Amino acid sequence: MDLPLGRIVFLLLVVRSLADDHHTKHMDNFIKVVETIEAENPGLEPLAVVRGLRKAARVETPFIRLYLGDGSHTHDPVIKPELTGFITSVIKHRVTELGVEEGVVLTADGTTVALTPLLLGLEAGLQPTSTSRVRGLFPLTLFNNLVRSFLHHFQNDPSTSSRLGPGGCWDSVTDPEVFTLSGVASLATDSLITGGMDGAILGKHVAEPNNRPVRLSDLLKQYYNHRLDTAGLDAAPGMISQLRRTNFRKLVSLPLLKKQLPRSLTTYQKLEKYSKKQKKEIKNKEEEMLNEGLKEFVHSYMDCPAIIPRCMWEAQPYRGTPTQLTLPLPFLYIHHTYGPSEPCLTFQQCSQDMRAMQSFHQDDRGWDDIGYSFVAGSDGYLYEGRGWHWQGAHTKGHNSIGYGVSFIGDYTASIPAKRTMDLVRHQLTKCATDGGRLVSDFIIHGHRQVVSTSCPGDALYSEIQGWKHFAEVKN
Numbered sequence: 001m002d003l004p005l006g007r008i009v010f011l012l013l014v015v016r017s018l019a020d021d022h023h024t025k026h027m028d029n030f031i032k033v034v035e036t037i038e039a040e041n042p043g044l045e046p047l048a049v050v051r052g053l054r055k056a057a058r059v060e061t062p063f064i065r066l067y068l069g070d071g072s073h074t075h076d077p078v079i080k081p082e083l084t085g086f087i088t089s090v091i092k093h094r095v096t097e098l099g100v101e102e103g104v105v106l107t108a109d110g111t112t113v114a115l116t117p118l119l120l121g122l123e124a125g126l127q128p129t130s131t132s133r134v135r136g137l138f139p140l141t142l143f144n145n146l147v148r149s150f151l152h153h154f155q156n157d158p159s160t161s162s163r164l165g166p167g168g169c170w171d172s173v174t175d176p177e178v179f180t181l182s183g184v185a186s187l188a189t190d191s192l193i194t195g196g197m198d199g200a201i202l203g204k205h206v207a208e209p210n211n212r213p214v215r216l217s218d219l220l221k222q223y224y225n226h227r228l229d230t231a232g233l234d235a236a237p238g239m240i241s242q243l244r245r246t247n248f249r250k251l252v253s254l255p256l257l258k259k260q261l262p263r264s265l266t267t268y269q270k271l272e273k274y275s276k277k278q279k280k281e282i283k284n285k286e287e288e289m290l291n292e293g294l295k296e297f298v299h300s301y302m303d304c305p306a307i308i309p310r311c312m313w314e315a316q317p318y319r320g321t322p323t324q325l326t327l328p329l330p331f332l333y334i335h336h337t338y339g340p341s342e343p344c345l346t347f348q349q350c351s352q353d354m355r356a357m358q359s360f361h362q363d364d365r366g367w368d369d370i371g372y373s374f375v376a377g378s379d380g381y382l383y384e385g386r387g388w389h390w391q392g393a394h395t396k397g398h399n400s401i402g403y404g405v406s407f408i409g410d411y412t413a414s415i416p417a418k419r420t421m422d423l424v425r426h427q428l429t430k431c432a433t434d435g436g437r438l439v440s441d442f443i444i445h446g447h448r449q450v451v452s453t454s455c456p457g458d459a460l461y462s463e464i465q466g467w468k469h470f471a472e473v474k475n
Contacts, residue, residue: 023086024175027107027224030090030115033083034217041077046206046216047126050119052077056084057091059116062271063144067136068123091115093192095185101168104191106176107224109241110308110347110381112168114195117141121199122216125207134207138252141203142196143264149188150293151265154285162186164193164296169311173351182309193301197248198223198241204251205239228345232378232417242380243419249302254294261290304431305423307374307382313351316358320368323391323400328439331402332429333395334464335372335447336456341410343378343420350377353408354385367393373403374428378420382428388437396451403432404447411457425467444469 023029037049051068054060056079079087093103093116104114120140127135146164153163166183167190170176181189202223205211213219226240233242265286269279282289337357344350358370371393372385385404386392394404405424407416415421432438444467447455456464464470 023089024172024177025090025105025179026176027105027113027220029086030105031217031220031224033087034220036083037077037079038215038217040080044075044077045126046213046219047123048074049077049216050123050126052079053087053091054116054119054123057088057116059092059119063268064120064140066267066271067140068120068127091119095181095189099168099181099185101179101181101185101189101191104179104195106170106173106179107241108347109224109379110173110312110351111194111241111244111306112170112179112191113198114189114191117145117192117196118199118202121196121201121203122206123203125203125205126212129207134203137200137203137207138256138260139264139267141199142193143260144268145188145192145196146293146297147261147264147268147290149186150289151268151282152187153293154282154289160184163293164188164300165190167191167309169309173312173314182311193297194244197244197301200251201239201244201247228379230345232343232345233380233419234417245302245306246419252302254298257294257298258290261294262286265290299431299434303427303434305382305427306380307384308347308350310384310387313354313383315354315370316362318369318390319362322368322386325389325391325400327389327437328433328442329402329437330439330442331398332432332438332442332444332469333398333402333404333447333450334424334444334456334460335394335404335406336411336460337375337406337408338410338455338457340408343407343409343416345378347379347381350379350381350383350408353377354383361393369393371404372406374405374424376405376407376416376420376424378408378417380419380423382423388432388435395445395447398450402445403438407456407460411460412454413457413459415459415463421463429469442469443471445471445473449473 034049037052038044051074055076089102090105091103093114095101103116104112106112121137124134124137124140149164153161162184164186166181168179168181171178206213223239224241226237228236340353340356344353354375361367361370370385373387373392373394374385375383377383391399392404393399395402405428409416429438433440444464446461446464447453448461450473
């Protein structure tokens with residue numbers, strides 16, 4: 001079939017754009033490849049595109065076939081040979097001996113996503129069905145990886161293996177090509193879990209007849225590339241990557257996890273042909289293994305907010321020797337940055353603001369590092385400053401007894417978006433108390449309560465006075 005001239009020009013532009021990008025591992029480039037496949041296969045259903053991508057990357061296991069079949073009933077898309085190398089590199093997941101994680105991409109919001117669980121969730125959700133139930137959605141996207149990781153940790157020396165995670169750092173945020181993990185790799189890295197969350201969320205979404213996408217690329221752009229306006233997260237649509245953990249908490253409950261993970265373990269053992277002896281050894285410790293793993297998963301990925309690590313906002317090294325905090329701490333001090341004076345709405349802008357503040361604190365004030373423990377952007381994420389373990393320089397005379405958390409912007413006359421404040425008010429504090437970093441009866445103070453300053457601004461200070469744990473200073 002002859003292609004219209006306009007479509008040919010579009011394909012040439014996309015292919016040239018990909019060549020210019022050197023196929024850097026960014027979600028935007030993956031979406032461009034999807035657009036190319038859609039343009040070369042007009043009228044092809046999104047299900048066939050998803051399955052074609054998976055087949056091109058040779059991602060096929062007995063576990064996948066159990067839920068998705070062999071795909072013989074779908075029409076495979078035509079994919080140019082020059083695209084298959086890139087497709088394989090961003091879809092086929094593995095961790096090398098050097099700790100480089102492959103099969104992952106950087107997204108516009110600063111998070112790193114494994115594409116295999118994302119695509120499996122979409123494929124499950126796009127399957128033709130007469131019910132609202134999506135067969136295999138959670139095992140394909142997340143539960144199988146969790147069970148395998150818990151099992152691997154159980155069967156190996158805990159001191160040399162990880163139950164979950166870790167995250168990592170890209171060699172370049174602008175031109176990402178190599179993603180190196182920050183510690184010992186588990187079988188459920190942060191990227192696999194993030195991709196699994198997205199796969200579950202989007203798979204459930206597209207399973208509804210009214211939400212079936214016409215084009216896969218449009219769905220991915222809407223989810224990963226939504227740009228917030230000045231109203232911030234409170235005015236944003238619900239189905240965007242910045243709200244991943246919020247949406248996942250709505251989708252998955254602890255009772256569901258406790259019910260489904262043992263089933264996933266049984267399925268995995270059956271497919272891997274475990275012997276009766278092996279099954280018995282695991283059965284004796286199964287409840288403890290799954291409960292400990294679930295506790296860590298719920299704490300790290302459902303209760304805690306997503307925090308952009310220092311390497312991702314391209315922080316400069318700490319100058320000097322940091323002082324370790326003695327945990328748990330009794331105080332949380334709330335700040336606003338004042339300058340930058342405007343809320344940051346994108347990963348790029350928030351990262352730029354973080355670098356500017358660090359430069360000001362280090363070069364102008366002569367501090368060892370950015371002063372805050374954490375910083376809240378209006379893009380849906382917290383940013384790591386000095387973090388959980390190192391003493392900050394945020395609240396003079398009180399740095400050793402509390403964390404300093406600042407909201408980017410001037411909040412003299414207005415307050416941050418509710419969803420932005422909730423990251424600190426509810427999620428960060430729960431994460432800190434459950435993780436043994438804040439005492440359970442910790443106290444929240446505004447910066448101005450203990451230091452002569454207008455910080456955190458009149459409007460924000462008035463707001464935090466209504467927060468649980470806020471207290472007046474005791475003389």
